[in-house]
Amino acid sequence: MGAAAARKMGGTRAQIQTVALRLFADHGYEATSMRAIAEQLSITKAALYYHFASKEDIVRALIAAMLVRTAELVQWAEEQEPGPALRREVLSRWADIMQDQGLRMFRFLSANQVAMREITPDKSGMAAQLKRLFAILTPPNASVADQLRARLSLAVINMVGMTASDLDASEDEILAAARLISAELLPKQS
């Protein structure tokens, strides 16, 4: 099935997002041109603009997708009984999200934080969601160290994609190890 045929049946818009995310993650946001995205899909630049108003718009759509899953997790978590058990479960679900497209997404976000900061002055609300997620992972009156631990426990999972390269172990092994360490970092008291 050629690129054109693929598009015919599978939502050009979705395809653009997939390709764009891959290129953004691999070469960086600024270094990825609309031309490059269009060429990968064998469509014209103008076609891109039919589906997305601008390059930033593609990013916003990408972040929005990630945001939905995060928001779902946050909402669910906030309805549960707080405590160490919940924290472990949240971490586990976060890892599940990451295992999917999420890892690539976070690789992109981490590696392009600066560009993103200037694109989305967080109208997307991702920062807000993360804040609530951190709150759930942090016991009341937590020390600065514990607050940092909460942030790191999430970050550890996201870092897998970046740190994996020089370790000789499969990505799955590494992700498993990351889940373990992540859990250890979690503040232990209620």
Added chain:
Amino acid sequence: MGAAAARKMGGTRAQIQTVALRLFADHGYEATSMRAIAEQLSITKAALYYHFASKEDIVRALIAAMLVRTAELVQWAEEQEPGPALRREVLSRWADIMQDQGLRMFRFLSANQVAMREITPDKSGMAAQLKRLFAILTPPNASVADQLRARLSLAVINMVGMTASDLDASEDEILAAARLISAELLPKQS
């Protein structure tokens, strides 16, 4: 003292590096133009090119500077008696390096990994130094988890600059907490 006067006494080349690092870290490598750097220093773009052959060349000089300090640490560490005590000390010295210009440097490196990967196919040898540093921090026959821990114990310190923003604590408090957590991550057995 005007910008011109300041330059007269303080090595234009060094000034360029300082300003460039700040801009790269704040706005990203690709988003920082030679024009922007030149304007900050009140010199012309051409003057920039008198001191550095290219934009990439500035980055290389920046990385080389960081590399020197890393290499010194590695060399010193490799001459010591291995063991948990050394690992703690290495971590502590790493934090010292980072506290200086280093933090900004690592913020820049993390936030622009992709751009960097394409600029320095590690001819600079930073990756090699880090590998040796990891080796020192990792006991022989370490598990994958322990290998990851070693990497994270360094990363935690570098992440301070990025994660600090939403925590309400001074940068120093946060760095102190980071040192603590970093030490905890270190593999305990000899």
Added chain:
Amino acid sequence: MGAAAARKMGGTRAQIQTVALRLFADHGYEATSMRAIAEQLSITKAALYYHFASKEDIVRALIAAMLVRTAELVQWAEEQEPGPALRREVLSRWADIMQDQGLRMFRFLSANQVAMREITPDKSGMAAQLKRLFAILTPPNASVADQLRARLSLAVINMVGMTASDLDASEDEILAAARLISAELLPKQS
């Protein structure tokens, strides 16, 4: 009819080639900027880059066009019965080609040989075609002098554009004289 209207009906790409060849021939390749070409056509530099990937690319297109006509001549000649008569005919056809756009083309090529050598490491195959043309013009076991004569008989025609300037005769008169001399240079024996 304004420049814009003219373009509408006459293939911008072709127009660019015509204008570029004229400027290259008149002012030299390096001395002709993309800006100059664009201005002549009342289009923007960016429009130029829509049609040609680079300045060199324009040259390559120009050479390719010349190459086609040369290749046709070579192919035809190689299918004919060799001998003095063929050689005269080849020379005559060469002059015909040159009379068209060709003269300007060769003026450009001669006057910019060095630049060209570095642009087309003869992937275009022009050198190969000329070699075959020389072979046709040279009897078997020709002396060095005769080999040189073959080359000169072609060159004489191409030189017209360059040498004409200070002679007080029309370009047509000169070309006629050149054809004559060219024929005389041809090795006489079979």
Added chain:
Amino acid sequence: MGAAAARKMGGTRAQIQTVALRLFADHGYEATSMRAIAEQLSITKAALYYHFASKEDIVRALIAAMLVRTAELVQWAEEQEPGPALRREVLSRWADIMQDQGLRMFRFLSANQVAMREITPDKSGMAAQLKRLFAILTPPNASVADQLRARLSLAVINMVGMTASDLDASEDEILAAARLISAELLPKQS
């Protein structure tokens, strides 16, 4: 003997001319930067400007040197008895001049005619000298063809450097052949 030592004893100004001519001939006038010339000599660009007021100035000095020898030839020839014998002798002396630095010089001049035309609106008088040389080579009331022949007989010799490349014969063999053909081209009548 290093480059610096060489300069100490051998007139920097002369060295600059030699190097510049080589670079101009090899890479073209516009494509040869002052930087490139300076680097070849292991001196600074500024030093170049100590010896020559500008890049064009180097060219003018180069042409002036060639002009002297041409002018001498012209002057001598104009004092001789005209006729076929003189014409042959002139041609021969021209070939002698060319054999020296001259060939490189003419390769440079031919390959950069356009640039030269714009640099020296013949204040150097080379064109004038050549005109007189042509007059000597051309019998009174010569046909257009004969006038062209005169020009070609000189050109043939200058072309050697350019056409030699694909012939498998030594440069000396080729030059000898060129002298021969050149003489044949000369108008025969008085």
Added chain:
DNA sequence: GATGAATGAGAATTCATTCAT
């Protein structure tokens, strides 16, 4: 006789974006 530092002008090229069809 020469250098180090700097400049202003201009080069080629790339980019996100637009719009009539």
Added chain:
DNA sequence: GATGAATGAATTCTCATTCAT
């Protein structure tokens, strides 16, 4: 839904040249 042609603004980089020391 998509294309071909074009634009304006920006980018990296190079060049000839200058001048105080």
